[in-house]
Amino acid sequence: MAVQWYPGHMHKAQKEIAEIMPQIDMIIEVLDARIPYSSSNPMITKLRGDKPVIKLLNKRDLADPDLTSRWVDFLEQETGVRALPVTTQQPAEVKALIETCRKLVPHRDQMGKNIRAIIMGIPNVGKSTTINLLAGRIIAKTGNEPAVTKAQQRINLQNGVVLTDTPGMLWPKVENENSGYRLAVTGAVKDTAIESDDVGMFAADYLLEAYPTLIQKRYGIDQLPQTGWDLLEEIGRRRGCLRSGGKVEMNKAADLLLHELRAGTVGKITMETPEMVTAEEAEVERV
Ligand code: GDP
Numbered sequence: 001m002a003v004q005w006y007p008g009h010m011h012k013a014q015k016e017i018a019e020i021m022p023q024i025d026m027i028i029e030v031l032d033a034r035i036p037y038s039s040s041n042p043m044i045t046k047l048r049g050d051k052p053v054i055k056l057l058n059k060r061d062l063a064d065p066d067l068t069s070r071w072v073d074f075l076e077q078e079t080g081v082r083a084l085p086v087t088t089q090q091p092a093e094v095k096a097l098i099e100t101c102r103k104l105v106p107h108r109d110q111m112g113k114n115i116r117a118i119i120m121g122i123p124n125v126g127k128s129t130t131i132n133l134l135a136g137r138i139i140a141k142t143g144n145e146p147a148v149t150k151a152q153q154r155i156n157l158q159n160g161v162v163l164t165d166t167p168g169m170l171w172p173k174v175e176n177e178n179s180g181y182r183l184a185v186t187g188a189v190k191d192t193a194i195e196s197d198d199v200g201m202f203a204a205d206y207l208l209e210a211y212p213t214l215i216q217k218r219y220g221i222d223q224l225p226q227t228g229w230d231l232l233e234e235i236g237r238r239r240g241c242l243r244s245g246g247k248v249e250m251n252k253a254a255d256l257l258l259h260e261l262r263a264g265t266v267g268k269i270t271m272e273t274p275e276m277v278t279a280e281e282a283e284v285e286r287v
Pocket of ligand 1: 058059060061062086087088089121122123124125126127128129130141
């Protein structure tokens with residue numbers, strides 16, 4: 001796939017984070033609840049040592065609730081972190097994070113010292129929105145542009161926690177091709193990186209298998225086709241994505257599906273399960 005995560009950039013971020021680590025008590029990683037594996041940063045596991053980690057499964061409003069609770073169990077049991085599903089649409093959920101920080105680092109709290117937490121996340125998972133909610137004011141720029149935090153920022157939340165915002169831009173899982181597609185489906189990487197009909201087809205294939213009923217309902221298709229390509233064509237036909245002559249314009253159909261998927265209009269959808277990624281990891285190791 002064509003996404004470029006410049007090695008120089010990655011190297012610099014890793015070095016800067018490694019340098020800060022000795023002054024950090026715990027790590028908060030913001031993830032996208034629709035892709036808790038693909039939106040995670042592979043470096044954090046390495047740099048973590050034995051520091052407590054909270055994984056915020058943000059955008060839970062868009063994710064499949066059953067799978068979100070399976071992901072929470074999996075992350076807590078398999079990787080020994082605390083996993084909290086949240087949506088920034090419910091600020092109280094995000095703010096409850098502070099209590100969890102206190103529980104995870106009780107000795108700092110008991111000594112009357114601030115808990116020093118670092119917050120990390122790949123672009124577009126909602127890290128800036130989360131920081132602004134925790135701080136109660138606008139500190140980080142939000143929006144869809146993957147802005148780079150130029151310098152390391154330290155924010156005193158005035159509640160016993162001091163938050164360090166990660167400098168530089170963190171990269172997602174790139175060695176797994178499926179992760180690349182899932183990041184594109186959820187909008188974490190820009191559409192231009194991979195052809196939209198490829199991304200649309202990846203989404204259509206997965207939806208046919210994992211969420212057939214939601215697709216039937218949303219697009220009024222009683223008899224679902226066998227393949228993602230045929231599904232896209234059917235959606236395009238029904239939604240008028242047509243060229244002159246009546247042929248379906250496939251990239252328009254793909255854009256339409258992706259747009260509705262990202263907006264949550266198709267339903268609450270999670271793009272990967274713990275079982276899927278465990279199998280994929282085993283496959284990567286085997287090759
Ligand atoms: P950052 O790049 O990680 O700092 O992400 P931002 O905070 O800029 O958020 C990226 C996009 O996701 C913005 O359009 C936010 O409005 C949106 N967003 C953030 N949190 C949530 C959430 O919990 N639910 C939904 N549906 N959208 C969210």
